[in-house]
Amino acid sequence: MIDYFLKRVSKIIFYWLTKYIIRSLLALIISISLNFISFSMTNLLVADNIHKKYGNYTALNNLSISIPKGSIFGLLGPNGAGKTTLIRIINQITIPDSGNVLLDGEPLNAKHIANIGYMPEERGLYKSMKVGEQVIYLARLKGLSKAEAKERSLYWFERLGMLSWWNKKIQELSKGQAQKVQFIVTVLHQPKLLIFDEPFSGFDPINASLIKDEILKLRDDGATILFSTHRMESVEQMCDHIALINKSNKILDGKLSDIKRDYRTQTYEVGIETIDDSRSSLENLEKILLPEMAAHWEVTPANFKTINENDLKMIVKIPQELKSKDLLLYLSNKGSINHFVEVIPTVNDIFIQTINAD
């Protein structure tokens, strides 16, 4: 009886032990491979299933993004979508309710503060503190030594032509000048990840392009940049990847060129001219060609700028199964083609289209 009982017990213990060992082994393998994947994909930052609620309001709903190393990542979305919450979570200013963030494959922790540079949308510096002193103070809070902080800030001040401001107080500077100081504060400790929230607001065009070039240079030097803005043209110019957030959810994410390809509509701008180059023949062409084309495709007369005044200008949308060469082939029989450009969707178009569809 006792024998039987012992046997049962040992069997149960053995069963649970093996189960436990196998399970923990599996977990180990999974975590190693996950780490491996995140490394092999060379993502600097991975945010996984981030959920954040404020009271009854959901600010982020199981959101995941991955920011590849050495890229400029555009974080887009309408006001109140949850961008700032996400940025604050990455900065460890707020803590997510669930989900985790990996920086360079490690869960986010206190020592990562030195690896992140953050320029918030609401800029702020101590008004009555001297510029140089302030930059050094903020850099030392990020873990730089005093000598290091001074050397690097002098380098940046010289580089941006700001040395004469060193002993001025912030309140004596203009808004744009203070913004430049803020930029230096953000990049001084050479962080791996730079977060810019509306970096160009408040800058004149000259300074905006100066800062843009500096950001691109930082990227070339190996920094990864997370960039949140409403200025679509700067996203167009600078971002390699974008993510679009709306109402706490991510609705679009990926390489900018891939997204553009997905949103391509087979639409072309066409400028065509009759052979004999006269006013009456343009009207003839319009009368004959437009209805003929409209029978097959979506055609709208257009008014873009070309050098040739006698062009018949239109925008043509062809079905997915056709290629541009089919349209060209058709058009080449009708006249000489002076202008033929694919209409690539702008980030602005994509933004509006996706948000409205959501």
Added chain:
Amino acid sequence: MGALGLIIRREYKARVTNRSFIIMTFLSPLIVVGMIFLITYLTQVNEAGKRTIVVVDESGLFYKDFESTESIDYVDLSPAGLTVAKDQVEDNNYFGLLYIPANIKINTSGVRFYGNEVPGFATLESIENQISAKLTNEKLLDRGVDLDMIDESTTSVSVSIEDFEGERTSKISNWIKAGFGGGAGYLLMMFIIIYGNMVMRSVIEEKTNRIIEVIISSVKPFKLMMGKILGTTLAGITQFMIWLIIGGGLLICLTLYLGLDPETAKTPVGNMAATDLDKIELILLDILRLPLLKLAGFFLIYFIGGYFLYSSIYAAIGAAVDSETDTQQFMLPIIMPLMLAIYVGFFAVIDNPDGSVATTFSMIPLTSPIVMLMRIPFGVPWWQLVLSIGILVGSFLFTVWFGSKIYRVGILMYGKKPTYKEILKWIRY
């Protein structure tokens, strides 16, 4: 240097180099010392004017008894009669006229004082005392009592107070103890209000400057809050030191220069004591007998504990609002217990240091620093001290935790005026 050290240093420097701080530091002692001398001077001027009181005594009992003093001259115009004397008083612009009717022995209510000004309480009392003493003597004489016998048998007794551990005290020493405790409590209250406000303003400043987000992406909000409180405290101690040095120096210089005797500025009690050498010795002995080391030690503990407790509340309030004008609604929970503590201290503690009111309030953390500081000179059982300090430390830790929660959420909230309910909600964020 750690981040906390950096923040403390910046906070300290920002406070100390602030223009209004510098002006206040050097101007306040001047103002205070100036006030002291103004009051002293005015008191002396007040006393210098001698007053003349005309006495019309129809009973003929008193005219010899009103002896002129330093401040009052008595002039006897009894023979002239009341009407003439009244005219005289008005013509010569005398202070007043004292009229004693003939039937004073039978009816004491006929005594009158005529004058344009109401005589001071002390003057009136001295006149009343003299009349009643004289009347008592007259009545005793009428009944055939020998006045010398009464004088000889009058005995004065002074009770000396001693506790069971053999420590002697006296009434005066009780006043000294109350003075020590009251001074310490009052100092703490001033310190809390002045520098707690400074902590709050510095938090609000960081919020309105919008630098807060940059800073707390570098350090934990808790560290920032502690750095602020500690830096401001150091600045406060510096200011207090400077006040002490300048104020003391000025007081000494002015005393020497003007040749004024500061004793004259004191209360009548001080005046009386100063005239009596024995009493001065007793006071000095009493001060030396006070457990000074113990007092200083507990002063430090309660000062730091109480100040930190309140300044973390101040910091939390600063974090919750956008501007100083919005802080009004949150000031009540700070000012109320402070006022309560001071009132309890000055009434309950001095009246009965070990009474239940004093004991209770020296346990409640928001009032204990002030009330207990006032009780300590009178002697407090050690278990009460331990309990009170334990409660204070516990609630200090709780407030810092609570305050930093509000701080963490509050510093990033802009644009709306929070209510108590909303702030409670922030704790759960």
